[in-house]
Amino acid sequence: MEHRITLPLSADFDMLQIKAGDKVLLSGTVFTARDAAHKKLVELLDAGRALPVDLRGAAVYYTGPTPAKPCEPIGSCGPTTSYRMDCYTPRLLDLGLAVMIGKGPRGKEAVDSMVRNGAIYLAATGGAGALFQACVTSCEVVAFGELGAEALMRLEVSDMPLICAVDARGASLYNKP
Amino acid sequence: MRNVDSGAITLAVKELFLESCIHPDPGLRPLLCGALVNETSGIARDILSQLVKNIELAGSRALPLCQDTGMAVVFLDIGQGVHIKGAWLADAVNEGVRQAYQEGFFRKSVLTALSRKNTGDNTPAVLHTQIIPGETIKISVAPKGFGSENMSRVFMLTPADGKQGVIEKVVETVRLAGGNPCPPVVLGVGVGGTFELAALNAKRALLRPLGEPSEDAQLAAMERELLERINALGIGPMGLGGNTTALAVHILEHPTHIAGLPVAVNVQCHCVRHAERTI
Numbered sequence: 036m037e038h039r040i041t042l043p044l045s046a047d048f049d050m051l052q053i054k055a056g057d058k059v060l061l062s063g064t065v066f067t068a069r070d071a072a073h074k075k076l077v078e079l080l081d082a083g084r085a086l087p088v089d090l091r092g093a094a095v096y097y098t099g100p101t102p103a104k105p106c107e108p109i110g111s112c113g114p115t116t117s118y119r120m121d122c123y124t125p126r127l128l129d130l131g132l133a134v135m136i137g138k139g140p141r142g143k144e145a146v147d148s149m150v151r152n153g154a155i156y157l158a159a160t161g162g163a164g165a166l167f168q169a170c171v172t173s174c175e176v177v178a179f180g181e182l183g184a185e186a187l188m189r190l191e192v193s194d195m196p197l198i199c200a201v202d203a204r205g206a207s208l209y210n211k212p
Numbered sequence: 213m214r215n216v217d218s219g220a221i222t223l224a225v226k227e228l229f230l231e232s233c234i235h236p237d238p239g240l241r242p243l244l245c246g247a248l249v250n251e252t253s254g255i256a257r258d259i260l261s262q263l264v265k266n267i268e269l270a271g272s273r274a275l276p277l278c279q280d281t282g283m284a285v286v287f288l289d290i291g292q293g294v295h296i297k298g299a300w301l302a303d304a305v306n307e308g309v310r311q312a313y314q315e316g317f318f319r320k321s322v323l324t325a326l327s328r329k330n331t332g333d334n335t336p337a338v339l340h341t342q343i344i345p346g347e348t349i350k351i352s353v354a355p356k357g358f359g360s361e362n363m364s365r366v367f368m369l370t371p372a373d374g375k376q377g378v379i380e381k382v383v384e385t386v387r388l389a390g391g392n393p394c395p396p397v398v399l400g401v402g403v404g405g406t407f408e409l410a411a412l413n414a415k416r417a418l419l420r421p422l423g424e425p426s427e428d429a430q431l432a433a434m435e436r437e438l439l440e441r442i443n444a445l446g447i448g449p450m451g452l453g454g455n456t457t458a459l460a461v462h463i464l465e466h467p468t469h470i471a472g473l474p475v476a477v478n479v480q481c482h483c484v485r486h487a488e489r490t491i
Binding site: 056058071098099100101102103104110111112113115116118138139140158160161162163164165166168169183184196198200208209 | 255258259262263265266269270273274275276277278279280281317318319320321328330357359362390391392393394449450451452453481482483
């Protein structure tokens with residue numbers, strides 16, 4: 036099965052239609068965040084402060100791009116390994132984060148939280164930095180600019196080729212080698 | 213004795229990183245295309261096709277293959293008859309790294325380990341030097357990404373564990389790593405020596421041109437056996453299933469102590485990046 040989805044998702048989007056193993060072509064707005072930005076987001080929540088972005092129906096892409104060359108929106112921007120974000124994931128899913136994009140398996144707590152919140156995890160092909168660069172039409176830093184490549188950025192993407200690796204029922208492609 | 217200006221080392225280091233972050237080992241593309249033919253999983257074939265396309269796109273648009281342009285690892289095999297004039301050798305190497313990562317628009321991923329403060333220019337490089345006979349310097353560079361580096365391991369096996377023990381630990385390392393290190397991986401395996409030499413040899417083994425077996429027939433047979441065992445694990449490209457989990461296994465052996473059998477496994481993602489030049 037192949038799905039074309041555009042972000043952010045509307046409140047009535049049926050996440051259960053996307054199943055582990057399905058191909059997804061993703062367009063629209065995606066926020067980048069990896070280790071350091073996740074740490075800062077959770078620190079803001081701990082301090083009782085508002086986040087710099089609305090996570091409801093949103094997607095987070097675990098990537099730290101290379102610097103953009105002149106006249107390019109972004110540099111190479113493949114996914115980074117997702118398990119390192121697992122310890123922060125349930126907090127963000129509870130706020131409505133709907134889609135996570137990265138590479139590699141997720142921990143049990145992260146998957147349990149996905150099921151509870153009806154979120155999905157999409158696998159991007161790791162190392163395909165140039166391929167994903169070609170899917171990004173714009174990029175702007177939204178927060179934590181001091182983190183450089185690890186800043187929270189808003190990307191507009193077009194037809195990003197992904198695979199649903201863990202669906203909102205908790206079914207996972209990683210469980211069956 | 214031959215004089216070599218430190219500026220020549222800086223220039224070579226810079227050019228080698230500029231090349232290797234964009235163009236992988238030339239043996240990679242044929243191995244991926246071969247895997248594409250043998251792969252039975254549809255998702256795995258899609259991923260392998262993306263990886264081939266990524267190599268083409270990176271090359272044609274001069275973009276880094278992967279956004280993790282790595283920590284800069286540099287091996288210098290320095291002829292005993294060489295006198296290096298000018299800057300201190302480590303400064304000369306770091307200057308080459310600094311220039312390459314700036315001019316190439318590569319990511320600066322290096323920071324202080326505990327306080328996590330980025331050094332801003334991807335230095336310092338990890339520099340390994342050894343003295344060799346002759347009057348030349350062989351410079352090998354390898355930008356090393358950390359998705360795969362994080363999955364690497366060192367084992368202090370006992371003599372009783374033997375060759376079979378080594379094989380089991382290498383396979384176990386790949387199994388536990390699963391989809392994390394961006395499979396299909398290449399494995400550098402250092403067998404023997406001491407704790408640190410095994411790890412260094414595992415890294416050095418990754419410098420061997422992809423697709424070349426060990427010159428030692430027994431090690432070459434062990435490499436083939438390991439590759440078969442690993443590809444039977446079913447992890448597949450990106451851990452999403454398939455029979456392409458590793459593309460190659462490179463083993464380097466060194467004599468060790470009667471009481472031990474050190475083994476190190478350095479996991480390399482499919483972006484096999486290294487480049488060499490002799491000056």
